[in-house]
Amino acid sequence: MSKLPHIEKYDHPAGGWGSVKAVTSALVNEHVALNGARILLHQNKPDGFACVSCSWAKPADPHLFEFCENGARATAWELTKKRIDQDFFAHHTLAGLTAWTDFELESQGRLTEPMRYDAATDRYVPVPWQQAFDEIGAMLRDARPKRSVFYTSGRASLETSYMFQLFARLYGTNNLPDSSNMCHESTSVALPETIGAPVGTVTLDDFEHTDCFFFFGHNTGTNAPRMLHPLQEARKRGARIITFNPIKERGLVSFANPQSPVEMLSPIQTAISTQYLQLKIGGDIAAVTGLCKALIEADDLAQENQTPRVLDAAFIAEHTHGFDTFADAMRAADWSDIETQSGLTRAALEAAATEYARAKAVMILYGMGITQHREGVLAVQMLTNLMLLGGNIGKPGAGICPIRGHSNVQGQRTVGITEKPALVPLDKLAEMYAFEPPRDEGMSTVDACAALRDGELDAFISLGGNFARATPDHHVLEPAWQNVPLTVQIATHLNRSHLLHGRAAYLLPCIGRIEVDQQASGPQIVTVEDSTACVHASKGFAEPASKTLLSEPAIVAGLAKATLQGRRGKVDWDAWTADYSLVREAIEKTYPDQFKEFNARMSQPGGFHRPIPAAKREWKTKNGKANFITPEGMGEDPDMSFEGERTLRLMTTRGDSQFNTTVYGLDDRFRGVFNTRDVLLMNRDDMARLNIAEDQTITVTTVSSDDVTRSIDGLRAHAFDIPAGCAMGYYPECNPLIPLAHHAKRSKVPAAKAVPVRVRAT
Template sequence: MSKQPNIKQYDHPAGGWGSVKAVSSILLQEHVAANGTRVLFKQNKPDGFACVSCSWAKPADPHLFEFCENGAKATAWEITSKRATPDFFAHHTLAALEAWSDLELESQGRLTHPMRYDAESDRYVPISWQQAFDEIGEKLRGYDPKRVVFYASGRASLETSYMYALMARLYGCNNLPDSSNMCHESTSVALPETIGVPVGTVTLEDFEHTDCMFFFGHNTGTNAPRMLHPLQEARKRNAQIITFNPLRERGLVSFANPQSPKEMLSTEQTCISTQYHQVKIGGDIAAVTGICKALIEADDKAVAANAPRVLDAGFIAEHTHGFEAFANAMRAADWKDIELESALTRAALEAAATEYARAKAVMILYGMGITQHREGVLAVQMLTNLLLLGGNIGKKGAGICPIRGHSNVQGQRTVGITEKPALVPMDKLAELYNFEPPKETGLTTVDTCEAVRDGGIDAFIGLGGNFARAVPDQGVLDPAWKKVPLTVQIATKLNRSHVVHGRAAYLLPCLGRIEVDRQASGEQTVTVEDSTACIHASKGMVEPASEHLLSEPAIVAALAKAILPPNPAIDWDAWVADYGLVRSAIERTYPDQFKEFNARMTQPGGFHRPLPAARREWKTKTGKANFIVPEGFGEDPDMQFDGERTLRLMTTRGDSQFNTTVYTLDDRFRGVMKTRDVLLMNKSDMTRLGLAEDDAVAAVTVTDDDVPRELGGLRVHAYDIPAGCVMGYYPECNRLIPVSHHAKRSKVPAGKAIPIRLRKMAA
């Protein structure tokens, strides 16, 4: 709930004393000042635990403090001393809890006991673990597996994810949507077609050798702050950093290193971006078209003058397919159209192209500002097109780097969490476990939303996360959840998905990753994969929040035993007793990816999965890296923006937030304090639409269907954002996104360019 909102410009660098103060505040807020400080020293260390928030790479030779501000917030949030006990639920009906904010729900602390929904009292009541598994198992055994969904957030370890995916397939479906469906599925669709791998090719070592980086659609200072350290080092070498983003985010403007006494005791800071281009929301394809056009035309002139080439002609000839068709499309693109669609000048784009051409090694890094669009797949492929022009795939200091969000969101896909059976070694699973795996493509996140809306599923099992809050069209879906026969949530904290529940509902509280996991063979270690395809071990450091908690592998195994017939090839109990046996099973299933898994997992800095594209081996249909010719560069041909009343809304996270988890109402870097009920707008749009600072408005989605989508109680504020564009907070604004408004082919909800109109409300 908003209290005394305050909007003011923030001119300080990312990091610095602001981050120190924020870390201290969260430790005090969660009553873990002493213990939290001790634990943070082990965060992202080879002998410690992997951060539970972002998936940025973890170095072999870490800093003394190898955590960022938001990583510290995530740690404090998990090891909090606060508890949501059965007594809490006895005092609150779920109808009452629905009115609570996301912050208020999660602030109750860690769940301590397994709970079952009691319809008569409208409360969660305690239940024994065995009774919970028996009741859930009885229900699931009676359902059609094709009508059951097994969702996974990016929190679960590789071990848990492998077990969970195997359980779903043994049960009889590939309904394994995950948080990738909501963010980087556009990457997973785009990159195999262009370079033959579904993930990025950049490693931490590449940051030491690059001389030019391009950022697209990412707020690094909030969403991957530990990356600011290698960016700062790169800038000290005079590497160029060129940023394309609708907002001037502080982390990509300037940075003061909290681990540098010199910088903390002075006003010294590092300018991060050497060029900063505020591209229009959805204008990235046009911007990249302009850069590619400038490079190709400069190369044409060089050829005509018999001068040194601008493009890497040798690489293009030997390693790529489709260059001429792509080059002709770029030559034909009109600069007026490029400028209109990108809201950037030709001179600005040519300046970016000039730096690209000068560089010996270029990296492109991007986030959901690229992937969460109707043309998200094409946008990713345009970035690889740009890299291929200079031979910037498969050489030191160069490559493509999708910046993933949740800590193991990439890894869970690696070990089988996917709705696409073609991405899983089904023959190997059949051989190892003596069953016939399902062949039908399962439900994505969008498919699951449609099924919930239309009454098409009988059960939803959530392995972590806050699915009901993370998805679009919440005004449509929230009432539909209550008609689902069964919802089961494996969770650490209370959230919106637990109070917006099915007719039968269970809360199964699990250990957090930072907690000591004791099983029959002793204390267990789990593993995760970071954004650079590197595998790391993670070992818990603190005592469990409750003696009644079970580990995620233990819960998955118990569910599997409850819903599946005995299988002589699988000893679920043995896997729970010793997670090393699960890792051995992963190695048998994916021998090329996880060779000597148990032996290598504790290697400082982790071990890298083999990526053929990084060696210039192209596992594509053509056997080469492919240029993709764009059909156009309009962001959304299906939903037109009239240029007058219709605005482009982008949803985004705040500074004190990770995914749907909101730590405080403050967004320090944007100067938005004590509220999230705001829209940040260009001053000229406010004037044109007759709006004044702090006016109350309702945002209404412009769509062709008959479903009204409106979010009221918002206040407008002038901000440095391109004309025609508006910023609002995720997940609050998700109710404005139609389920149908998603990326082509990848079905990622298109939360970065929602067509809206504003209606002024009474103060």
């Protein structure tokens, strides 16, 4: 295949030989072909390690190869033989490294020793661990806690996350934003109001009992490929799968199981979606309005004709509140408005509603195509409304399933990583550790970005991640980092956030989850929580990349001891570092209902399930009922103007060979994009209307009401199967186009899925 950037049609199934080739290439490229293959056999196994990539559920009875190609890439990335040490920085200034791409930076390999920024040479230079801790601690003591941020990426273990949030609160702040703020915070705000739980209600076992799945806004073949196995099994027993997505993603079109010899040696593949509806970007609320309207009016007709009801009237009467108001609003919705705003026909929506009505158990699964809009909270609640109509929460095979991203992004919230003090048992922490926790609300990710922009940050401590690239408004925010007095990055690989540093900056490399974590009491085990609220143990198998690395808990403890100096709270940080089981005992004591017998249960095959009351039809809402939420409109981004013949709706998305901000390669084979990420995928008719030729260089500019010009030059336009008026670009490359103020109401999730832009040839 040509190494030049190019686009070609890709109509092969997800999985298959393409997946095998991708796994092999990942291991070979990182020079870990034999050792990596051996270690992959332990991935997502009950006695193995939890994947460092996505958070999809880990089965009790796993496949021989219980990993996907992106999970294998993440493992190879961590096991790589490539190293970054002081010699690397001796040859490269940070100014020089800023010209490198994200892929080039992270592909240099593992960080091996603690570093401190030297302004005189514009380089990172080695610093002993204790000296780094002491210097950081002294600067934090001089900083103002309310202007200091403790950020987490979603990959840290439950043990590290618990220690990190406790350190921040002992220090005096609830500024604990995390990657949830950029993805599923809309879920965490929406679901407690509707069903009384901030997470989904299904487990992996439910997949065996579902006869109809509805997917909204998720690219399963890239972002949670292991889910394709239970979906394939469901299709083979006749389950229906209805998908709503602007782009036909290969994983939800067809799948060839790479673990099946028959499928690998024949053209056999499984059609995944039985109906695929390519709605407009931002058309989900309108589409769900159409589904609900069709179901309610069909139920009205059934009552008139005295035929069996379409809705679950008994469930609605016993368990819900607000149905009548919601139903009246759906009846009043106009089909022409629904069709215009969703981009779908009435006939298509009624066909999907018919599948819902005839199913005994329906499951809705959704991703950031739902949550990353101005009305992302309402969009999630509309999905819940749809489920309540059929009583499809709290019975086998039915429920709502937000598909989380990073491997422990849900779990870290469970143990206190949140800027919202109301979600944390602060009185319990006060009792356990003899201090008075801060009670004021802290900064979310958007708040932290605003403080950065306005010069109001004293310190930024990052536990993993690539914050500077993950956030919106790059052109506005990137220059502001040089005004922050202190930045600290705990990481395994070099990334752009390490180049966009404060006046004092430290790079603290840590042991990876796949590596053996040897502490005073012996090799340690950590735990994570998956998307279905199941908690799993994880132990390392590989030798650490360097003898000078410390574990994440050891780094957090070192920072806490140096900063607090025993002056606040009673915590035996040394004991916790020596034996992580003591941290788990503390977690259990803090959250006794969620983590009962934590140490004894953590290695249970399939994980132990945290109790989710809504899954048992127990509604922990203010009124004790599941609540229908009536929308005021159907637009998911009502505050943005998409008017004008040159304005398109842009959505940013990840590609194949990528997980979150980590780019493993420049190919996105499922979309037929090779050796480049600098593209804008457009509807062919839009290209003709705007006089833009195939492969033409273009400039993309955001349409916004403020005085900031947000523009990207040098992208190339390519025709793609996407609805008219819509366009797709890659994340994080297109993040400069997203205004910081363009975020979901109440949840503050950046609204990356419907950005009004104009495109012109250059």
